[in-house]
Amino acid sequence: MTAFAPILAAAVARAGDEAALRADLKQPEPPEGLAMVGDDRYLSLMTRRIFRAGLQHRMVDARWPAFEAAFAGFDLDQTSALDDADIKRLTQDESLIRHPRKLAAVRSNAIAMQAIREEFGSFGVWLARWPEDEIVDLWFELNQRFSQLGGNSGPAFLRMAGKDTFLLTDWVTAGLRQWQAHPGPFKSKTAQREVQAIFNDWAAETDEPLSLLSQILSRSIGELD
Template sequence: MRSFQELQELAEQYRAPEELAAMMPAVKTADEIMGVSEDRILALMTRGVFQAGFSWKVIEAKWPGFEEAFEGFVPVRWKFMSDDDLDSLLKDTRIVRNGQKILSVRDNAIMLCDLEDEHGSAAAFFATWPREDHFGLLELLKKRGSRLGGATGQYFLRQLGKDGWVLSQDVVMALIREGVVDKNPTSKSAMKAVQAAFNEWATESGRPFAHISRMLAFSVGPKTI
């Protein structure tokens, strides 16, 4: 596979270096992530769950209503979501009334409360998880969380500021081109190959996974119709 420098040179064939630099995702330090409150983590999870398969613009427009309906997303409140709570939310026009996605708020609140018990805070858990096992963190979200598998978990971590990749269509195209995988990576063996490639590029370049991910996407060139 190409070096990171070669990937950057490919991307610079389509975008100016200063444009590329301006479009790199923000990555927070461990201390910054530790400062994120549990309610904001649950809010980010919920936003990702409701955006999946739905118009992001609609969720954006309705988000103040979500904040009101879920009373600020305090996990210890929603881990005890009652049948009456669910019935009320299913009638609440301030939110998207999808029963399974509403229930994911309860399940993810339970996970966050458990992480707080296990690690002092959920934020500390996410902040200290090693980048070299990013795939393991995605697997944990999938197994212990609700509706946080695949791209939803990846985008949640990106919004949290945790360094990691997002396997967009363009990123997958680049990984196939580089011989890292031969198709969309869904198996554990393919995801381990993705992890190994990102580890290598990060060691070589000193760049965050998020920047490597974005550079891979830009390296496939502009969209064609």
């Protein structure tokens, strides 16, 4: 097993000191905080992540008030009730990013989120209850249940939402290779579960959340994930 202590030491050395390193790290939200967030806010955040993929984040964020208006504040019931004519109308709205599949995904994802709400009370409760030591299974579940959340989009959405997760960015995967923790490749479910086990060991060693371990790993050789 690759110990995390030398990884932390390298990241501290690059930052100058540990205080400077930790000042740049984004902490996850506690489960009770995740559970209190409204479903409409999670649908909005999920949609923003989907539209950010492959585009400049600033451009997407600048248009977000128009998205909020177009989807009734991302209310699940109103968004899930949109019909095909409504979606087609949105693809012609110049205030939005007119990507037909991504716009259609908003309705599909509202319906998927409704199903989780019916079973667990809210999407936030479902998210909060998911154990972090099985976080890659949550990645797979998001990909299966929701549209346009494959690849890194599901984990990136979780990070945006504050759910504790590591990411498999270029810097993180390079760090895993450089520190001889995992040789890659990293796209298969088997490899991702192997990386989960590595991060679980590091969490046990350090008592740090997965997201901080991921950020420190990336900072040990390059930039934040």
